[in-house]
Amino acid sequence: MISCRIIYAGSEFMNPILKTEGLTCSFGGLVAVNSVDYRLDKGQLASIIGPNGAGKSTFYKLIVGVQTPTQGRIYFNGEDITDVKPHRRVEMGIAKSFQIVQIFADMRVIENMAVAAQQGLTKDSRMFYLSSWKNSKTIQKSEEILGRIDLLGDKEKKAGSLPQGQKKRLEIGMALATDPSLLLLDEPTAGSSPAETQMTIDLVKELSKDLSIVIVEHKMDVVMKLAERITVMHQGRIIADGTPNEIRSNELVKSVYLGGSDA
Numbered sequence: 020m021i022s023c024r025i026i027y028a029g030s031e032f033m034n035p036i037l038k039t040e041g042l043t044c045s046f047g048g049l050v051a052v053n054s055v056d057y058r059l060d061k062g063q064l065a066s067i068i069g070p071n072g073a074g075k076s077t078f079y080k081l082i083v084g085v086q087t088p089t090q091g092r093i094y095f096n097g098e099d100i101t102d103v104k105p106h107r108r109v110e111m112g113i114a115k116s117f118q119i120v121q122i123f124a125d126m127r128v129i130e131n132m133a134v135a136a137q138q139g140l141t142k143d144s145r146m147f148y149l150s151s152w153k154n155s156k157t158i159q160k161s162e163e164i165l166g167r168i169d170l171l172g173d174k175e176k177k178a179g180s181l182p183q184g185q186k187k188r189l190e191i192g193m194a195l196a197t198d199p200s201l202l203l204l205d206e207p208t209a210g211s212s213p214a215e216t217q218m219t220i221d222l223v224k225e226l227s228k229d230l231s232i233v234i235v236e237h238k239m240d241v242v243m244k245l246a247e248r249i250t251v252m253h254q255g256r257i258i259a260d261g262t263p264n265e266i267r268s269n270e271l272v273k274s275v276y277l278g279g280s281d282a
């Protein structure tokens with residue numbers, strides 16, 4: 020008998036870093052996320068798009084654990100994390116930047132970074148409260164990340180005084196400070212100027228060399244430039260999943276966006 024071993028290159032046989040099965044989240048009668056089966060392979064740079072209210076941000080909140088699913092399971096590197104607490108998910112390597120910027124506006128840029136970096140360096144939460152963000156290791160890590168996100172020259176400025184695009188980059192930097200392997204970005208270019216948008220695109224491309232990234236984004240030109248794969252959500256469900264070209268020519272996607280200004 021001849022035995023034959025086939026090596027599959029298809030993604031379905033690769034290890035997903037993130038997988039959801041039947042993930043559902045209801046708010047009263049409204050099903051914001053409806054039976055979502057999603058998978059992200061390690062190293063992938065993927066995007067989730069969809070009209071306002073499609074459920075994109077809620078899906079992210081379920082993955083980081085700040086929202087509890089009504090049904091379904093979430094797997095990270097093959098481990099079921101559905102019941103794992105949010106801070107533990109950060110320790111495991113999941114980080115998210117928010118749709119609405121969440122920085123400390125009255126604190127300097129370096130201080131914002133240092134608080135986040137201290138969290139990354141002090142995985143033991145008891146030590147977090149005992150250690151100072153001013154220690155040299157924390158400052159060194161903060162400055163290294165500020166360099167990567169091109170904000171080192173602005174480190175003494177009040178975070179609240181930065182233009183929107185820079186605030187968004189600072190928030191990405193704060194997410195990076197927790198040493199994630201999966202980075203979820205929620206509209207990282209919203210409110211950014213064209214030049215700042217381009218800087219964020221370049222930054223995300225650079226980061227994707229080392230990280231698995233999902234980006235929720237309304238600007239289709241940004242998505243088309245960045246994503247290897249696009250998932251489209253509508254009314255809580257995934258209605259399409261494919262390469263940028265496949266999504267561009269998908270009739271259902273076109274009809275969902277018809278009349279909208281985003282696609």
Ligand SMILES: Nc1ncnc2c1ncn2[C@@H]1O[C@H](COP(=O)(O)OP(=O)(O)OP(=O)(O)O)[C@@H](O)[C@H]1O
Binds near residue numbers: 051071072073075076
């Ligand atoms: N905490 C909540 N309580 C009640 N309804 C909610 C809550 N959070 C979200 N929703 C509703 O769930 C639906 C999905 O919202 P979500 O914020 O996930 O959409 P989105 O795709 O991120 O939209 P956008 O593109 O506008 O950011 C919306 O109808 C929203 O009003």
Ligand SMILES: [Mg+2]
Binds near residue numbers: 075076077
């Ligand atoms: Mg949203």
